[in-house]
Amino acid sequence: MTDLTELYQQVILDHNRHPRNFGMLEDANRRAEGNNPLCGDHLTVHVRMDGDCLADLRFEGSGCAISRASASLMTAAVKGKRPAEVEDLRRRFQAMVMADPALPVDASGLGKLGALAGVRAFPARVKCATLPWHTLRAALDDTPAPVSTE
Amino acid sequence: MTPAAVASTTVAVGHDVARIRRDFPLLQTRVRGRPLVYLDNAATSQKPQSVIDTLTRYYRAENANIHRGVYDLSERATDAYEAVRVRAQRFLRAREAREIIFVRGTTEAINLVAGTFGRVAVGRGDEVVVSALEHHSNIVPWQLLCESRSATLRVIPMTDAGELELDQLETLLGPRTRLLAVTHVSNALGTINPVKEIIARAHARNVPVLVDGAQAAPHGPVDVTDLDCDFYAVSGHKMFGPTGIGLLYGKAARLEAMPPYQGGGDMIRSVSFERTEYALIPAKFEAGTPHIAGVIGLGAAIDYLQGLDWTAAQAHEADLLQYATASLTAVPGLRIIGTARHKAAVVSFVMDGIHAHDIGTVADQLGIAIRAGHHCAQPIMTRLGVPATARASFAFYNTREEIDVLGGALRQAQKIFGT
Numbered sequence: 063m064t065d066l067t068e069l070y071q072q073v074i075l076d077h078n079r080h081p082r083n084f085g086m087l088e089d090a091n092r093r094a095e096g097n098n099p100l101c102g103d104h105l106t107v108h109v110r111m112d113g114d115c116l117a118d119l120r121f122e123g124s125g126c127a128i129s130r131a132s133a134s135l136m137t138a139a140v141k142g143k144r145p146a147e148v149e150d151l152r153r154r155f156q157a158m159v160m161a162d163p164a165l166p167v168d169a170s171g172l173g174k175l176g177a178l179a180g181v182r183a184f185p186a187r188v189k190c191a192t193l194p195w196h197t198l199r200a201a202l203d204d205t206p207a208p209v210s211t212e
Numbered sequence: 213m214t215p216a217a218v219a220s221t222t223v224a225v226g227h228d229v230a231r232i233r234r235d236f237p238l239l240q241t242r243v244r245g246r247p248l249v250y251l252d253n254a255a256t257s258q259k260p261q262s263v264i265d266t267l268t269r270y271y272r273a274e275n276a277n278i279h280r281g282v283y284d285l286s287e288r289a290t291d292a293y294e295a296v297r298v299r300a301q302r303f304l305r306a307r308e309a310r311e312i313i314f315v316r317g318t319t320e321a322i323n324l325v326a327g328t329f330g331r332v333a334v335g336r337g338d339e340v341v342v343s344a345l346e347h348h349s350n351i352v353p354w355q356l357l358c359e360s361r362s363a364t365l366r367v368i369p370m371t372d373a374g375e376l377e378l379d380q381l382e383t384l385l386g387p388r389t390r391l392l393a394v395t396h397v398s399n400a401l402g403t404i405n406p407v408k409e410i411i412a413r414a415h416a417r418n419v420p421v422l423v424d425g426a427q428a429a430p431h432g433p434v435d436v437t438d439l440d441c442d443f444y445a446v447s448g449h450k451m452f453g454p455t456g457i458g459l460l461y462g463k464a465a466r467l468e469a470m471p472p473y474q475g476g477g478d479m480i481r482s483v484s485f486e487r488t489e490y491a492l493i494p495a496k497f498e499a500g501t502p503h504i505a506g507v508i509g510l511g512a513a514i515d516y517l518q519g520l521d522w523t524a525a526q527a528h529e530a531d532l533l534q535y536a537t538a539s540l541t542a543v544p545g546l547r548i549i550g551t552a553r554h555k556a557a558v559v560s561f562v563m564d565g566i567h568a569h570d571i572g573t574v575a576d577q578l579g580i581a582i583r584a585g586h587h588c589a590q591p592i593m594t595r596l597g598v599p600a601t602a603r604a605s606f607a608f609y610n611t612r613e614e615i616d617v618l619g620g621a622l623r624q625a626q627k628i629f630g631t
Contacts, residue, residue, distance in 0.1 A: 066577050070570075070628050078629075079565070101569045102586045102593065102600040124599045126569035127629070184573060 068180035069187070070127065073135075078127035083137035087120040095208040096123075096197030098189055103129050107197045114144050116202075121194065128178070128187050133194035135175050145202050151175070152195045158182070159191045226524030232609050235260040235516070239609060246579035249614045254399045254558055254605035255583055256449045257430055259513070263453055266512035270505045277501055279478055293504055296511035297494070303514045304444060304461050305435040311467065313460040313497045314507050318426040319349040321445035321460035322393070324497065325422055326353040328470040329443075333390045333420075336362040340391050341384050341419075344370040344595055345398040345405065348588045350424045354393060368394070370595065374401040374550040378410065385417045392421045396428035400587040400603070401550025402533075402558030404428075408439050415440065420466065426450055430607060431556050432526050436461050448506065452607075453513030457506030460497075467493040474499040525608040532606045533557040536615045543622050545631055549601050557606035560587070563622065565631040568602040574625040575602075580618055 087108035097104045105123030109116060119141060121133045136155075140148045155175055158168060163183040169176030181191045189211040200209045233239050236258045241248050250258060270292075276285040278293050294309075301309040315321045330353075334340060340354045344367055351365075358365045366384050369377045376394075385392065392414045397404050411421045420442035428434055429446040436444045443466070448457040462470075472479055472490050476499030481489040490496045536559045540546055545564035563571060572584035583603045586593045593599065604618055 066574060066628065069573070075629060100585060102590070103569070104599075124567075126567035128570070130567075187569075187573060190569065 065180070065183045069184060071177050071180065073174060073177035074127060074131040077131035077134040081121075081130050081134035083120045083134065083141070085120050085122055087118060089118075090120075092201045092204060094197050094201035094205060096193045096200070096210070097208055098125075098129070098193055098211040100212065101126065101190070103190065103193060105129065105133055105194060105197060107133075107194065107201045109198070109201045111202075116140055116143050116145065116148060119198070119201075121197075125193075126187075126190050128181060128190040129193055132178055132191045135177065136194050136198065139173060139175055140198070148198065148202065152199060155195060156192055159188050226521055227528040227608070229528065229609065229611055232520075233611075235262070236609055237261055237264070243579040243581075244577060249578070249580040249617050251604040251606065251610065251614065251618060252581045252583050253430065253607040253610075254427060254450070254587075254603065256455070257452045257607055258609070259452055259454070260516045262516055263509050263512045267454060267505055267509045270508050274508075275505075278504055279495075289504060292508050292511070293502075296507045296514070299511050299514050300459050303434075303518065304446075304459065305433075305437050306461050307437055308464055310492070310494050311461055311464050313462065313467070313494045314502055315445075315458050315460050315497075316456055316503070317447040317449070317458035318424060318445040319447075321443075321458055322350055322422065322424065323353045324460055324473045325443050325445075325462070326357045328473050328497075329420075329466065330354075330357045330361075330391065332469075332471060334358070334361045334363045337388060338363045338390045339366055339386060339388045340364075340393065341366045341368065341389055342392075343368040343376050343394045343405070344591060345374065345376060345401065345403055346393070346395055346589070346591070347399050347424065347426070348590070350393050350395055350422075351591070354391075363390075367591075370592075372596065373552050374398065374403045374592075374596075375552045376403075376405055376410075378406070378413075381410070381413055385414060385419050389417065389419045392419050393424070394421065395424040395426075396434075397425075397431065397556045397558075398550070398589070398592070399427045399558070399605075400589040400592050400601070401552065401560055402555040402605075403550060403552035404554040404556055406554075407441070411439055411441050427556060427558075431529060432522050442466050448510040448513060451513055452516060454503075454506045454509040457503050457510050459510075462493075464493065467497070472499070473497050476500040478502075520608065528608055529557040529606060532610055532612065532615065533559070535612050536604060536606070536618075539615055539619050540622070543619065543626075545626070546622065549596055549598060557610075558603065559605075560601040560603045562598055562601050563625070563631070566625050566629045568600040570629070571602040571622065571625055574628065575618065575621040578617060578621045578624070580614075580621055582618070 090108035092109040103125035110118040159181045167179040276289040278290040422443040423441045430451045444461040449455040479499040549560040568584035
């Protein structure tokens with residue numbers, strides 16, 4: 063059960079139950095949709111860019127605890143950042159959740175996002191954690207087609 | 213003895229689950245240090261040792277191409293292959309062996325009918341009718357066909373319980389309806405459709421019927437002659453046989469009138485650059501070297517199924533369904549999705565505050581294999597307003613004890629999620 067406790071940490075359960083930045087963003091100027099066709103998760107990320115600054119963002123949709131918590135933690139982590147910084151965070155995050163579970167966790171520079179490190183022991187769930195990040199990237203790139211994990 | 217133990221002893225009469233489980237080596241394995249609890253039979257079933265041995269023996273001692281060699285090994289492979297056709301005919305209670313076509317699975321069987329029968333029968337302005345309970349494999353081939361023919365796909369609606377609204381049938385089956393394609397048993401909800409009645413009503417309007425039998429064949433005898441369906445499709449791997457092999461039953465007159473499916477060797481009588489004459493059925497629909505090992509393995513699965521006491525096996529499955537329904541209903545915040553009066557042993561459910569995917573992960577930690585998602589039936593999920601469900605689907609080798617393990621996992625999930 064230790065893996066489960068590590069996966070479903072209090073931070074994750076809290077963000078699942080009370081997601082931050084959840085809902086529609088009326089004055090968004092970028093948005094993208096993400097889907098996981100295997101489990102039916104889907105989310106929309108709304109972004110308001112102010113020059114080169116990610117001034118505000120919100121997400122909505124339905125998904126499992128991992129994808130909701132990941133989206134919620136992501137929105138909190140990237141607000142106010144520039145796209146290049148967001149991309150750096152995304153890369154670090156992806157490396158953390160795809161790392162070999164036998165190695166020590168490297169959550170450097172990830173702050174609260176480190177709570178999702180437990181995902182690396184659950185290969186089937188990695189896509190749940192990374193879907194919000196891929197969707198955010200699509201929004202920042204202004205990609206018109208929905209993002210899919212498959 | 214607890215009341216549950218008494219009841220399960222009663223059920224075991226005529227259906228010795230412990231003995232049957234020993235026939236399935238994979239059921240003896242452990243997952244994450246715990247005995248495997250395999251409750252994903254609607255996705256694929258486990259294989260008895262006899263099927264595994266038959267496949268091994270074929271490759272070790274009998275492998276040769278069929279229908280063409282003059283040598284002993286090829287003749288034996290041909291005989292073994294064609295003998296399975298006869299066993300499949302008896303298994304589905306078809307009138308003739310030539311009404312059985314070997315295909316990759318239910319999906320290919322449906323695509324075969326859409327691409328041959330459909331191509332001829334469905335034209336501009338015509339209609340194909342499916343039901344709200346279909347798996348994507350009995351929707352998309354008809355959508356593709358309708359798109360290419362400028363035809364219309366119509367859908368028999370269903371109730372909140374997951375039963376088809378058959379009073380709609382009279383309006384849906386019109387003068388332009390060229391085919392009705394309907395599932396025998398729903399993979400997502402377990403609903404058993406009254407296909408015999410549906411077929412009779414469609415035939416009264418001269419509409420031929422294809423039945424998707426993928427989820428019916430693993431749960432008991434099928435009689436295509438009694439059903440009077442025009443086509444019936446099954447997958448080997450869902451009925452304890454190998455993957456990559458399945459059966460399409462078609463009435464001989466229908467199959468004879470249809471154009472070929474794929475072109476190639478074995479499906480011809482003579483070929484010249486000017487003109488090719490096609491072989492008679494069933495060869496007309498089996499171009500190229502088929503999945504010989506798969507067919508022979510499927511034969512072993514059919515033998516295994518025919519060796520079971522189905523009255524007892526079905527009573528056992530009915531008991532599992534009733535026990536699972538009662539156990540899961542007792543879990544607070546759990547809602548069963550699909551409450552049809554006639555159901556196969558499939559229980560789809562959702563839980564307050566816990567997504568199906570998370571239920572699946574917690575169950576997996578306890579060695580339980582269940583399915584989480586839309587079960588390749590997104591229109592059902594949309595109709596019932598749920599993004600995904602968790603699904604436990606049973607076979608004759610499952611036990612009440614395994615349902616208890618699942619119940620424990622659901623309580624564990626509620627503890628983790630604080631619901």
